[in-house]
Amino acid sequence: MSYNAPLVPGSIGNHTVCLIQKMGQVAFRLAEERLLGIGLRVRHYSVLQALADRGGMAQADLGGYLRIDAATMVSTLDDLERQGYAERQRDPGDRRRYLVILTGKGSETLADIQTILREVHDEMFADLSPERRDVLAEILGELNDSAGLRARFDATRG
Known part of the structure; x- marks a missing residue:
């Protein structure tokens, strides 16, 4: 269904917060739709990119860094590990804890994700x-x- 009105119609659009919130929804929907084409979601990308940027991290530290709650972090890491993009390894400095690391496959997939996100960016800001x-x-x-x-x-x- 198509409406002949702005994304944030009427005087609702007078509030920058409402505009930002709607633009966030649009960007998220476009990115999720495209990433699902390769079996991933925005939250998966965030974890992979953080690991590429910062190296291996403890699961709790990674969740805190990305501001992702513990339950979502566990399910996200389970997904990434199952698909071979990341893995949990014993921390050589503290054998009681695990580090999450990016795999070679995860690094390669980041290039595809970057292409997808550039396409979403170009679509989102075409005007x-x-x-x-x-x-x-x-x-x-x-x-x-x-x-x-x-x-x-x-x-x-x-």
Whole structure:
């Protein structure tokens, strides 16, 4: 069904928070749809990329870094391990704990995911000039780096 109205219609669109929330839904839906084509989801990508960026990490540390709850982290890692993209290995520094590491297959798959996400990006922002895309990326990057916003978000996670 198609409507002849903006994604956030009427005066609801006067609230930046409502606009950001809807754009997040749109981006998530587009990315999930494409990633499901290779058997993955956005949460899988986040874990794989974090492992590529930071190296092996303890499961709890990885969940905290990505702000993913423990139950979701377990199921996500189970999925990735089953598909051969990541694995749990004993931590050589502490044999009582396990590190999650990226496999070769996981590294190779990240290249495919990056292509998919670039396509989603291009589709999502097709109506914006390159200059406007850059401004948007800069603003969202500033919000992402905001210590105050992080503290308020983390305080509400309990």
